[in-house]
Amino acid sequence: MRIAMIGTGYVGLVSGTCFADFGHHVTCVDKDEGKIAALRAGKIPIFEPNLDRLVAENSHGGRLDFTTDLKGPVGEADAVFIAVGTPSRRGDGHADLTYVYAAAREIAAALNGFTVVVTKSTVPVGTGDEVERVIRETRPDVDVAVVSNPEFLREGAAIQDFKHPDRIVVGLTDERAKAVMAEVYRPLYLNQAPMLYTGRRTAELIKYAANAFLATKITFINEVADLCEKVGADVQEVARGIGLDNRIGSKFLHPGPGFGGSCFPKDTLALIKTGQDYAAPLRIVETVQAVNDTRKRAMARKVLAALGGNLRGRTIAVLGLTFKPNTDDLREAPSIPLITALQDMGAKVRAYDPVGMAGAGTEFSGVTFADGPYACAEGADALVIVTEWEQFRALDLEAIKRVMKQPVVIDLRNVYRPAEMAALGFVYDSIGRTRVPE
Numbered sequence: 515m516r517i518a519m520i521g522t523g524y525v526g527l528v529s530g531t532c533f534a535d536f537g538h539h540v541t542c543v544d545k546d547e548g549k550i551a552a553l554r555a556g557k558i559p560i561f562e563p564n565l566d567r568l569v570a571e572n573s574h575g576g577r578l579d580f581t582t583d584l585k586g587p588v589g590e591a592d593a594v595f596i597a598v599g600t601p602s603r604r605g606d607g608h609a610d611l612t613y614v615y616a617a618a619r620e621i622a623a624a625l626n627g628f629t630v631v632v633t634k635s636t637v638p639v640g641t642g643d644e645v646e647r648v649i650r651e652t653r654p655d656v657d658v659a660v661v662s663n664p665e666f667l668r669e670g671a672a673i674q675d676f677k678h679p680d681r682i683v684v685g686l687t688d689e690r691a692k693a694v695m696a697e698v699y700r701p702l703y704l705n706q707a708p709m710l711y712t713g714r715r716t717a718e719l720i721k722y723a724a725n726a727f728l729a730t731k732i733t734f735i736n737e738v739a740d741l742c743e744k745v746g747a748d749v750q751e752v753a754r755g756i757g758l759d760n761r762i763g764s765k766f767l768h769p770g771p772g773f774g775g776s777c778f779p780k781d782t783l784a785l786i787k788t789g790q791d792y793a794a795p796l797r798i799v800e801t802v803q804a805v806n807d808t809r810k811r812a813m814a815r816k817v818l819a820a821l822g823g824n825l826r827g828r829t830i831a832v833l834g835l836t837f838k839p840n841t842d843d844l845r846e847a848p849s850i851p852l853i854t855a856l857q858d859m860g861a862k863v864r865a866y867d868p869v870g871m872a873g874a875g876t877e878f879s880g881v882t883f884a885d886g887p888y889a890c891a892e893g894a895d896a897l898v899i900v901t902e903w904e905q906f907r908a909l910d911l912e913a914i915k916r917v918m919k920q921p922v923v924i925d926l927r928n929v930y931r932p933a934e935m936a937a938l939g940f941v942y943d944s945i946g947r948t949r950v951p952e
């Protein structure tokens with residue numbers, strides 16, 4: 515199979531590389547010349563574990579290449595995937611489909627012979643219909659089938675997720691397209707990954723419903739955590755106690771500073787807008803979005819309380835900037851509103867992140883960056899763990915305590931145990947558990 519991947523970001527690069535690894539011939543296309551030049555030189559523009567090795571192997575194997583020119587690869591392709599960004603539209607929160615429709619127009623002009631055009635970007639219900647209309651309007655002569663194939667990979671575990679998906683959702687009506695999609699995913703099908711064939715609109719909605727449900731689970735446990743703090747219960751045990759019920763499941767029941775990242779915030783918002791447009795409002799999702807929105811900044815109040823109600827002139831060490839571990843992605847990261855709130859309260863912020871600092875300069879102003887967790891903690895009045903990177907799970911706490919001005923830790927990921935932290939002499943606050951010492 516020959517595949518053209520339009521958009522070489524987190525999803526396009528991972529999907530394209532994995533398809534090449536299945537044995538297909540893949541060309542990844544992007545408008546960003548710097549990105550394509552870097553990839554051609556063997557440099558990976560994003561941080562994603564093991565992606566560098568897989569890109570190198572498949573490039574050397576002649577199955578994966580990179581270009582800024584869409585025309586040739588689309589003309590030769592059996593399947594063209596659209597994996598461009600669909601950010602929130604400024605002003606109203608609807609998904610901004612400008613990039614998708616622009617790509618569809620360019621693809622239409624380059625199509626040659628029967629081709630399946632697959633939307634992998636997360637797009638609202640009905641976008642596939644519009645992509646098809648745009649293509650047919652641009653090129654009335656083309657033989658094309660437009661398919662929806664939403665992506666469920668998680669940054670930080672993207673290759674594993676792509677190669678071992680819980681399911682592959684494919685929305686289509688055209689039987690020829692079904693044969694092409696079956697061939698594209700054949701190696702996974704052999705591994706027994708369930709292929710769910712459905713209508714195009716249904717496939718589009720499955721993606722949003724999945725993300726909104728996961729976001730709801732996170733927000734639910736976050737609110738339960740707040741209640742735990744008020745009533746003296748332990749949210750870790752509540753989460754375990756409910757998660758062992760198979761009907762509930764233990765995943766996505768980890769309390770924290772609120773969900774962030776490139777998907778959940780924008781996808782919940784876009785789904786809310788779709789619901790409102792169709793007079794079928796999703797009240798639960800609306801509440802989830804509103805609750806989560808205020809939570810990130812509210813985390814600064816924990817720091818304020820732990821330091822006796824005054825942050826002016828205090829130095830706060832922040833460990834972790836990315837929205838989760840194993841990615842360099844800062845989009846909608848909880849660290850951003852949290853740090854702004856700390857600064858608004860008069861604090862000086864020093865931060866450290868294992869990979870997220872490269873892009874942090876543009877996101878944060880007035881923050882100094884340290885070159886490790888201990889340098890970050892040096893002379894600090896409080897240390898806040900915002901992202902649960904592996905290296906923050908086994909800090910030398912005696913060393914941290916020695917270098918800090920005062921031993922105050924606010925752990926927004928519940929990485930440590932309150933009793934242990936109290937025994938070491940820390941003032942320790944976390945999420946959904948009683949602050950120690952009481």
Ligand SMILES: NC(=O)c1ccc[n+]([C@@H]2O[C@H](COP(=O)([O-])OP(=O)(O)OC[C@H]3O[C@@H](n4cnc5c(N)ncnc54)[C@H](O)[C@@H]3O)[C@@H](O)[C@H]2O)c1
Pocket residue numbers: 520521522523524525526543544545546549597598599600613616617620634635636637665666667668669776777
């Ligand atoms: N990041 C994730 O974890 C994830 C997971 C599942 C689904 N998604 C969805 O996948 C889509 C892509 O997300 P992403 O995180 O990879 O975005 P991204 O911003 O990392 O990458 C998008 C890329 O598309 C390129 N592009 C835009 N228009 C183009 C055009 N006309 N031709 C060629 N290239 C073009 C951009 O230059 C950019 O490199 C979004 O709809 C997102 O919601 C993302």
